[in-house]
Amino acid sequence: MASLDPVIDPVLDKDGVRLTVEDAIATVTLTNPAKRNAQSPALWRALAEAGRLLPGSVRVVVLRAEGKSFSAGLDRQAFTPEGFDGEPSFLDLARGSDAELDATIAEYQEAFTWWRRSDLVSVAAVQGHAIGAGFQLALACDLRVVADDVQFAMRETSLGLVPDLTGTHPLVSLVGYARALEICATGRFVLAEEAVATGLANIAVPMDQLDAAVHDLATALLAAPRDAVVETKALLRGAQDRTYEEQRGAERQAQARRLRDLAGIGD
Incomplete structure (x- = not known):
């Protein structure tokens, strides 16, 4: 996906992740199109670092990916005996203690949690495949703009696993329990039309219009005063956990x- 933005020196550029900042908009780009932006622990650490490096001036974060696919999910090398260079394989992790395994998964989840910070609005620009961890990364954002070729799928259950990268909560919130269960248990593809109809995506556009649509949305998000957006986001995020009377009070x-x-x- 070609960028419409001028060349900007990256704040971070490593392990398949690049962070650039221009005024109030930060852009996090997945940069390994040759592997369809497959994910690894190193990529997750880089994503978490990107969140820590955001300047206080940033109000909108755009998540995008180079190439034809947003992210094909977890790199299957994680499940081989050798794993990744310098990393324990997932098979080794499974042999560890419950506390060690829990702590490791919690560390991986950090890459997916900061996108919903109250002081930011995050927008995922999603094209092509967004599978498993890729689907969950798109779900980590507040908003999703998709290309008309998008293919979401939650394949973890089909592989004998569960979605554990923070994707289950937003998925149920967006589409409801029954549809979320069906999507996860079958591992089927959710295409652009269904994504918009069910609330998984805010809008679908032709692939060649994806960058422009995201840019327009980011610009519109910056039009309102920051504190009003922060308060509104907090109200909406907390609404499902409050009673009607509690929400009135909030x-x-x-x-x-x-x-x-x-x-x-x-x-």
């Missing part, structure tokens, strides 16, 4: 903060 409290801020009245 709205009142948030609006009081906004009114006092606009009036120049401090706490």
Whole structure:
């Protein structure tokens, strides 16, 4: 996917991940199209590092990928006896203690958690295959813009595993329990039309319009005052865990903060 942006020196560029920052927009790009942006522990550490390196000025983070596929999921080399160079194989991890295995998976999950920070809005630009860990990485973002060739699939269950990279919560939130179970248990593809219809994607566009559509969305997200967006995001994110009356109270409290801020009245 060719970028419309000018050349910008990267803040981070390693292990298949590149981070660039231009004013209030950061772009995280998966940069291993030859392997369809297959994922590895090194890539996950680089993604987590990208989150830590974001300047405070950033309001919108765009996640994109080079090549025809967003991400074909976990690199199957993880399941070979040799694993990746300098890394324990997943077979070795399985032989460790429960505490060690839990801690390792928790570390991997860090690559998928920071995208929903309250001070950011994250947008995934997804084309081609987004399978397994690739699907979960797209789900880690607040919003998804997809190309009309997108193919989402959650293949973990078909392989005797479960989705463990934070994808189950947003998937159920977006499409409901029954459809989420069917998608995961069958491992089938979800194409662009269904993705938009079920809420997995905000919009689908032709592949050659993907960058422009994401740019337009990012620009629109920057139009509102930052604090108002932060408060609104927090209200919406917490709504499913609150009762109706609790949500009413949260709205009142948030609006009081906004009114006092606009009036120049401090706490």
